Amino acid sequence: xxxxxxxxxxxxxxxxxxxxxxxxxxxxxxxxxxxxxxxxxxxxxxxxxxxxxxxxxxxxxxxxxxxxxxxxxxxxxxxxxxxxxxxxxxxxxxxxxxxxxxxxxxxxxxxxxxxxxxxxxxxxxxxxxxxxxxxxxxxxxxxxxxxx
Ligand code: IDP
Ligand code: MG
Numbered sequence: 001x002x003x004x005x006x007x008x009x010x011x012x013x014x015x016x017x018x019x020x021x022x023x024x025x026x027x028x029x030x031x032x033x034x035x036x037x038x039x040x041x042x043x044x045x046x047x048x049x050x051x052x053x054x055x056x057x058x059x060x061x062x063x064x065x066x067x068x069x070x071x072x073x074x075x076x077x078x079x080x081x082x083x084x085x086x087x088x089x090x091x092x093x094x095x096x097x098x099x100x101x102x103x104x105x106x107x108x109x110x111x112x113x114x115x116x117x118x119x120x121x122x123x124x125x126x127x128x129x130x131x132x133x134x135x136x137x138x139x140x141x142x143x144x145x146x147x148x
Pocket of ligand 2: 118
């Protein structure tokens with residue numbers, strides 16, 4: 001079963017949108033494999049956003065991600081990476097279509113509420129960055145025959 005790393009960034013926590021956002025992923029059919037609230041360190045933020053090092057928004061992005069608690073999720077299900085990305089919508093909240101998380105709740109490019117892995121390979125790397133193996137669960141969804 002494919003897994004993806006989803007972060008509900010500090011703006012989602014501060015704006016009390018955690019429940020509102022989590023329900024979107026659950027209702028779609030993705031299942032929780034890991035969940036925690038943590039304060040992201042500078043070191044973790046640097047590793048997580050290493051691909052953006054050198055870009056004009058890099059420092060601001062690190063400040064944002066470390067500015068308050070983040071909810072980290074591992075979600076699993078069929079095509080979890082692509083499904084996660086499509087529920088999130090485009091990076092820029094102003095351009096994200098209504099019906100998506102960013103389209104419904106964000107208008108900023110930076111403060112866009114969620115992170116989602118962009119490939120199964122990156123998902124595996126990101127999950128290992130944010131979670132210890134003992135923090136992840138393995139179980140069979142009792143409704144999997146119906147949900148898919
Ligand atoms: P993604 O989150 O949709 O995958 P990325 O291009 O990977 O988007 O960018 C990572 C994060 O960096 C975005 O979610 C957003 O918070 C921030 N970001 C991306 N582009 C910009 C920008 O042009 N200005 C400010 N922040 C940006
Ligand atoms: Mg990205």
